[in-house]
Amino acid sequence: MKFVNYATYVQDKGKVNASRAEHVAYADALRKHDRLVMGGPLLDDDGHARGVLLIYQVASQQEAETLVQSDPFVLQGAIADYRLAEWAVLSRNVDVESLAAKLVTADRHAPSKEPHASGATPVGPDAHSARLYVNYAKYVSDHSRILRARPAHRSYAQAIRAKGALIIAGPFADDSGALLIYQAKSKDEAMALISEDPYQAEGVYEATALSEWRLFGLNAGLIERR
Structure with missing residues (x-):
């Protein structure tokens, strides 16, 4: 575990x-x-x-x-x-x-x-090297909304993983949120990965903390x- x-x-x-x-x-x-x-x-x-x-x-x-x-x-x-x-x-x-x-x-x-x-x-790291960013996300309490958006979210995760932008990710066992570790050249680039996530568009992410x-x-x- x-x-x-x-x-x-x-x-x-x-x-x-x-x-x-x-x-x-x-x-x-x-x-x-x-x-x-x-x-x-x-x-x-x-x-x-x-x-x-x-x-x-x-x-x-x-x-x-x-x-x-x-x-x-x-x-x-x-x-x-x-x-x-x-x-x-x-x-x-x-x-x-x-x-x-x-x-x-x-x-x-x-x-x-x-x-x-x-x-x-x-x-600070090299200016042009990709860095690691952590998204510590909290889900909304409406579980039906999570279930509706989950297939699109997982497809998106597979797509950005294939591009090397997603290192490792998954939900917390109680489904209260998730931890996603991205690879990006800047925080803005990492923020864009969150913005384009179906979980963000469908309001599944009640809050995200990107560091x-x-x-x-x-x-x-x-x-x-x-």
């Missing part, structure tokens, strides 16, 4: 910075023990880390909650809020090599003195695992 942890930092960046090194070590250990699929910071429009997205591979929601509560970011008060949801991944045709190429490494995008794992704040996502850790062996 995959669980998404979508977390935002507190305003006190001192707490975030103070707990970052321990969080990095913790995230690295989870990846090593096949508990963390991938993770990295969520960026605001100015390129500053405003939170973190972590995707766990666990046997139960209780186990996922334990991983969240054991994270130094949580233990040391660096997280203002987090949302934990089971993720039913549907788009499994992932180009792992392409995804791995997006990893931010110390010698590519981040100064060597900075930690290069899921909590770090990196330097650039810097991938600082990846356990490729867990991508295809249910």
Whole structure:
């Protein structure tokens, strides 16, 4: 089972910075023990880390909650809020090599003195390279509307996946929303992918939160695992 942890930092960046090194070590250990699929910071429009997205591979929601509560970011008060949801991944045709190429490494995008794992704040990417963007979407409560629009949405998802614009996506297990990870050259380009989605046109998306996502850790062996 995959669980998404979508977390935002507190305003006190001192707490975030103070707990970052321990969080990095913790995230690295989870990846090593096949508990963390991938993770990295969520960026605001100015390129500053405003939170973190972590995707766990666990046997139960209780186990996922334990991983969240054991994270130094949580233990040391660096997280203002987090949302934990089971993720039913549907788009499994992932180009792992392409995804791995997006990893931010110390010698590519981040100064060597900075930690290069899921909590770090990196330097901006190459101007012409495609970046990763996360759409954390909430659905309307009218389930009939979701069902009506779902075939068109899935056809659209297949089309943009074939073009390399959709990396991995799927709804939350309770059908309250979805997580979609796009590849785009700008936030405007990623926003266009949402605007053209039938779920947007048919009013299925009650709210969408689009953020650039810097991938600082990846356990490729867990991508295809249910």
